Amino acid sequence: MVGPPGSGKSMLAKRLPTILPDLSFDEAIEVTKVFSIAGFLNREETLMAVRPFRSPHHTISDAGLVGGGQTPRPGEISLAHLGVLFLDELPEFKKNVLEALRQPLEDGTITITRSSVTASFPAKFMLIAAMNPCPCGYFGDRVRTCHCSPQQIRQYQSKISGPLMDRIDLHIEVPSVKYRALSDKETGESSMPIKERVNKARELQKKRFGSDDIVCNARMTEKQIQEFCQIGEEAHKLIEMAIEKLGLSARAVNRILKVSRTIADLENSSNIESVHVAEAIQYRSLDRSLI
Numbered sequence: 001m002v003g004p005p006g007s008g009k010s011m012l013a014k015r016l017p018t019i020l021p022d023l024s025f026d027e028a029i030e031v032t033k034v035f036s037i038a039g040f041l042n043r044e045e046t047l048m049a050v051r052p053f054r055s056p057h058h059t060i061s062d063a064g065l066v067g068g069g070q071t072p073r074p075g076e077i078s079l080a081h082l083g084v085l086f087l088d089e090l091p092e093f094k095k096n097v098l099e100a101l102r103q104p105l106e107d108g109t110i111t112i113t114r115s116s117v118t119a120s121f122p123a124k125f126m127l128i129a130a131m132n133p134c135p136c137g138y139f140g141d142r143v144r145t146c147h148c149s150p151q152q153i154r155q156y157q158s159k160i161s162g163p164l165m166d167r168i169d170l171h172i173e174v175p176s177v178k179y180r181a182l183s184d185k186e187t188g189e190s191s192m193p194i195k196e197r198v199n200k201a202r203e204l205q206k207k208r209f210g211s212d213d214i215v216c217n218a219r220m221t222e223k224q225i226q227e228f229c230q231i232g233e234e235a236h237k238l239i240e241m242a243i244e245k246l247g248l249s250a251r252a253v254n255r256i257l258k259v260s261r262t263i264a265d266l267e268n269s270s271n272i273e274s275v276h277v278a279e280a281i282q283y284r285s286l287d288r289s290l291i
């Protein structure tokens with residue numbers, strides 16, 4: 001999420017777990033195990049029944065984030081397993097810390113090797129990151145003026161590497177509250193109906209993957225993408241245009257296909273239509289620089 005200070009990015013992130021599907025019993029056990037190993041389980045708590053939400057501060061070390069220590073302990077990415085990891089002010093995190101996220105984002109697991117021991121911890125988390133568009137926070141704002149130079153803005157945005165940006169499915173601009181109040185006539189939808197749509201989409205995905213080892217579109221392999229994300233000629237053309245205009249990588253194209261599949265599922269559409277692909281492409285706005 002990119003937007004000026006006070007636009008509600010943190011609030012949106014914190015509310016996200018309210019629209020996620022409830023944990024299954026097996027998932028609850030997985031989450032409980034990680035918390036137990038980390039020594040974070042309260043004495044009266046026998047089973048973690050809600051999806052975790054973790055929001056470490058930007059001063060965190062790479063060991064704190066991905067795990068580590070003499071006797072390897074799970075880090076924040078494992079404590080966020082099957083839940084949400086929220087990184088506010090993403091460009092403020094140390095570069096090595098952010099880069100350490102790349103492999104677990106891809107694999108859903110983290111292996112920590114120390115001289116005497118090797119330990120693997122699960123790390124299937126949903127990453128939500130928030131940042132201002134520039135050092136002062138108001139670049140592109142419709143109400144306040146930004147005083148940063150193009151070079152300052154470029155430098156700030158380049159703190160997030162292309163390969164990390166590549167691994168984020170949805171890039172969303174969050175305008176200032178003042179602007180939204182002026183332009184939004186509709187009142188927002190509450191979490192309950194949204195959660196119902198999410199649950200229905202999850203059911204479709206469970207049926208789709210059957211006995212395969214995954215439960216949602218985000219975890220599709222290349223082979224599964226070929227099988228389940230077939231698109232028509234018009235949608236193909238849209239993707240070709242996006243590759244040309246945004247310079248998309250093959251990885252980004254796969255992500256567009258997965259997101260298109262999910263948008264179609266949320267609309268209960270068995271085919272991926274070009275309008276779904278067009279929406280998914282819109283969410284890749286940061287593949288090119290903001291300026």
Ligand SMILES: [Zn+2]
Nearest residue numbers: 134136146148
């Ligand atoms: Zn600025």
